[in-house]
Amino acid sequence: MRYSAFAILKNALRGNRDWTPAWRKPEPRNNYDVIIVGGGGHGLSTAFYLASVHGITNVAVIEKGYLGSGNVGRNTTIVRSNYRLTPNTGFYEKSMDLWRELSHSLNYNVMFSPRGVLNLAHTPGQMDTHAERGNQMRLMGVQSELLDRDQVARLNPGLDVSGSARFPVHGGLLQPDAGNARHDAVAWGYARAADQLGVDILENTEVVGFLKDGDRIAGVEVMRNGEPMEIRAAKTAVAVAGNTGRVMKMAGVDKLPIETTVLQAFVSESIKPIIPTVTTFGAGHLYVSQSDKGGLVFGGNIDYYNSYAQRGNLPVWEEVTAELIAMFPAFARLRLLRSWGGVMDMSMDGSPIITTGPLPGMYLNAGWCYGGFKATPASGWCFAHTIANDKAHRLNEAFTLERFKDGNPIDELGAGPTPWYH
């Protein structure tokens, strides 16, 4: 059923009885052209682009829990391409291009909202680094504006721009056409669109092992409804974010340049619109925006330790709220409604991996750190290209697994091979 205002009215008149499932709940077949392990944003978008761009529709997406149960459903919904280093700027701008059309491509309103992403600067030196990044963006065809303090103040009336702030605001870098999208809708929209193109989405199906033909990965072994089952495929792709270590071990890849940590996210009670843009603090690590429902959605640093628990600890609570109300002192009386955690696949340089291998018949999409949501469209688009052609696209050719050992990290922060500092 095609979604539209007309469909809504028509169905409302019939008591909403005729709506059908957004995607099928098919039984798995024994054989597919491509298996994608992981029914999160990246896995689903990969399936969609495999089907829609490359015509490969005999695809299964295998998800352990409910669809979108990983980071696509627990992030702070920020969509941007304000990167400094060329491979990143190009890749994320491709994502922006796909975001702009996504609701139409999927016939599903993902509520992409280009409200602007503003990075604050608190020293003259930071203004220069922001300028350096903004100029890189401009030279790569990405919109960016360097704002002075007064412009920042006009944009965000609640922001403390006074000289008496502990870290006074000097200005900021604005990507005016970046913004937010509704995270769950992205997962559901891709799922529904991929499903309509013939992709089988297998929820509650856990990969417990990989099938091998000699050295070659030939599919997966799954548990479904408590029963084991083998599903074979010529190509097996893995896009499981924080669970990359777990899943790749089943394939015999014991070590990767990835460590898993927990990142907490926070939402306040709903209030009427109060901050128009996504805003980030420059004298710490904090990003905040306001959801359409009215909640302030924010987050900061990861909890600095390896973790597979989808929950974090108190120090990050204190730090994150302290930074938020240092930026917006009026928010001290607003109330935190909920916090949650997601597990992050932190790579050794803070940039992702989208590649063929590391085993024959296998493809890997990982290392998203905490920037995976905005990448969802481009990640799937590039991964689909890589799977279909057995070769990276120009946009993801730098995102290899070998780059670390070759000495070619893509290290935006220059923090070095310490994953939890990225």
Add this chain to the structure above:
Amino acid sequence: MRLTCPYCGPRDHQEFTYRGDASAVRPVLDNTSIDDHNAYIYDRTNPDGLHRELWNHTSGCRTHIIVERNTITHDVVSCEPVGPFAEQLK
């Protein structure tokens, strides 16, 4: 999360700096193999379960400890001092 420092006793993990996987051991000084060094720097088992990891009590006595901790439950199984004074601290 609370870690037990051999000098200072049980303390909140906020007082410590995380230094990562303690199974990543630097090759000896005269080992000049690029592969060995690459493995030390980049290869991580990243286990879901018990993890031996290094923490520095930076906001306290600055002793390093090796913590054995479950990465799923965050249960701390043991905290052992390392370094030149480790033996005296045990």
Add this chain to the structure above:
Amino acid sequence: MSGFRLNLRDGVGANLSDNAISFSFDGKNYRGLEGDTLASALLANGVSIIARSFKYHRPRGVFTAGSEEPNALITLHSGGRTEPNIRATEVELYEGLVARSQNRWPSVNFDLMAVNQLAGKAFSAGFYYKTFMGPALQGHKATRFWWLCEQLIRRAAGLGRGTTIPDPDHYARMNAFCDVLVVGSGAAGLSAARRAAASGARIIVCEESARAGGALVSTPDFIDGEPARDWSADQISELSAMDNVCVLTRTTVQSYFDDNTFFAVERVTDHLSHKDKTSPRQRAWNIRARSAVIATGALERPMVFAGNDRPGIMLADSARRYAIEFGTAPGRAVAVFTNNDTGWLAARDMAKAGVIVTAIVDVRADIEPSIRSIGEECRATIHSGSAIKSVKGMRGVSGIVIANYNELTGELGDDSKSIACDCVAVSGGWSPAFHLTSQQGGKPTWDAELQAFLPGEPLQKWHGAGAMAGEFGLTRAFRSGEEAALKALADIGVTIPKQAAKAGSGPDIDGDEIDYAPAPVFEINSGGKSFVDLQHDVTAEDVRLAHREGFVSVEHLKRYTTLGMATDQGKTSNVTGLAIMAAASNKPIADTGTTRFRPPYTPVAMGAIAGEKYGHLAAERLTPMHDIHVDLGANMYANGPWMRPETYNLPGETVEQAYIRETRAVRAGAGLVDVSTLGKIDVQGPDAAEFLNRVYSNGFAKLPVGKARYGLMLREDGFLFDDGTTWRLDEHRYLMTTTTAGAGRVMEHLEYYRDFVWPDLKVALASVSDEWAGVAVAGPKSRDLLKACVKKCEVTDKGLPFMGIVDGVIGDIPVKIARLSFSGELAFEVYCGAHWGSALWHALMSAGEKFNVVPYGLEALSTLRIEKGHVAGPELNGRTTPHDLGLSGMVSSKKNFVGSVLLQRETFGKEDRLQLVAVKSLDGQRIRGGSHLVAGSKVQPGGSQGHTTSTCFSPELGSYISLALLEGGYKRHGEKLFATNPVRNAHVAVEVISHHMVDPEGGRMRG
């Protein structure tokens, strides 16, 4: 509904005193009594519509009497104290309190936004996802259409209105430790606290309400012959008087973190009319408990039926509590609708308090005779085996229509019967409040007997007690509280002999013994609009629509319909919602599962979480000479944690004019700059030389005593990490300096190698950054200046050669002087004990007077080093190698060191890497920070070939210059490029030159 104040007497209005209080709601003045909540006072004043719902803007009243309230949200105060979305049920009334309704226009009684209801069924779950995509025109028009709609939707959404005026109040934090934390002070919590306290263990008891006692506060039962309320008050006083017990009321335990770390918030002054300004508004408690007893009770849940959101419909036990605790009748004629025995008790207690209970409607056909007799006792008509089919009235309740109900099929009969009433008190059973333990990941299990989820297996040291653990009723609450306390004591190694444990157990209880299990009825489906989540307007039909569209997992249900995502987090709606989903899926509730509760338990002011950090985000680090800089009129600015002088502006001078003047003065004569912020590490031990030799890329083994050396530190991956000079003070003693920003991480880096990599080396490290104050004296006159004030040592070229170190005295101040140059001029760094810092500065300034010495700030410091071509933070960006910065000479090939192996990787030898050069403006235009180097015009710049790192006006070259990283830069000196800066609207023609711009041979600093 028209609530009213009952005749207050013993047991009616127990919380109230005689003191009248005036307050206002929506600009109208009302009177309440001390002890009222805003909700009870509004009810007593007959105010029924208090709020509007989120989506449809339907009129809503008070639904509960506690923190689980979904409906009665209001805005408190004004200006910087404005607080939206406050639950009226939790606000303790005080003189002059000002409250407003919210999310309505123009008023809560007449809200035009209620037109949303007309969209009716079109406004169902998932509505937004299916439309607003706009016409599929080319380009980005689609996005623009949603963007336009979104602006309107955002304005309509949201609840109350926040403010942009800063919060004038302050917050505090308490770090507390205890043996046993008891959460909740009802029957179970009290008995646990009593038992645990008797052992001498350190106990903290946290109670969410103003009054400890939980259900004991309002139950008609007797304990040890006393009314339960009095008995609990006595117990609390006894506990509070014990040295090992801390009882905190108005304190909600919000979150349960790892290793029994609890986060609680105490509301210190919120309830006071005159707030003591020295007290924090709220205090955050970080409680580390060795064990815990969780006795948080249970939350009543409603049954869902058509029209169940009208003002006047509230939970039965809440209605009861309004009568007993607040002496307020929730209506003139109350009908009770229940599926369990507690609804009957509510009816009885209300009737006893003087409330007219007209009818009791129970979905169960079979009612215990002892319960049935209650109906007669309160002279209500009894309708067993019946259910509410619809509710009469639009903006309140004027009556209900009931019909026979078949418990097995869930069908209603045709025998409609009307009952006149203005309030419906509904009970659909009780849900244990195990939110805290669920936060920790304990998976709840469904108990079909109790029709409730119970907390899962403990993953940490906690023990459930009372209704939270499914132990309903006072007798079981007391017993389970005792048991939980004993288990908690066992956790901390205190065992109490069985005999002793028994002897003290349980008080004598005289009260109701009933079955708390409800009939498994969650929804009466009669076709009308039935709300599951009242605040978010999620209806039973929405849940079924989600099912129809395949959103059947509980998480999908939540996310698709927004059920349970409102400010009450579904405290009264989650179980009902998933029961309806289970029914639609034809699955047992146990298989449907439940979502995980996430912290906090109730919404928490962000100021309280930040605690003392509100207004004090980070400590300011000040050098010992800070006040002098301020007195000299320096532009101080926050550079990381440090406050540092940018420039010392003369009147009328701009920053640029000031730094140019300062730079000229240094190169012409002498200048002083405060370098106390540099990291300093004392490195000692017989293996100190070997250790340094391993962590620096250049050789340190042969550095003689009395000499300093510039050192480069690499990361293991071969990239530059930090730089600085290290001074050999003695055979086995060195003083290492690091960059200001790198001080902390260099120390950690060294400690890692000392402790973990080479513990066999005999070397000790101590951070001494704060122990030393330092002043750099730079300029051709610097030696003369020092000569004029330094005693007990030679500062001549012979006595103190380049990179030499001497000990001397200036006035009374013992100093260490090293001849180092960051500026390229003849220069010295003079260090002394931090407490001598200002004295040293003054001494150097007065000695320098005749040499026209100037103080210079970071801008001039930076300008001097840029001209000289010295690298600093902007070049050490974590992506550069020694070779990239022209420092290959600093990389020893004779030894292995940290980073030496991976530095050999092929990629680092590539000629097109970004390499350090300088660029000089060719047209007099300023090169702005953050420029990129391109070959093309402003309009068509072409791709970036590199970027500037540190820019300034160079008085020496008479031109704007910048250090830059340029692809293959070493071979491009003399090339003409553009420093383009689109975000700063600049495009400057530049020439690539060597980064050694001043005195490349080093004659000046060696002179």
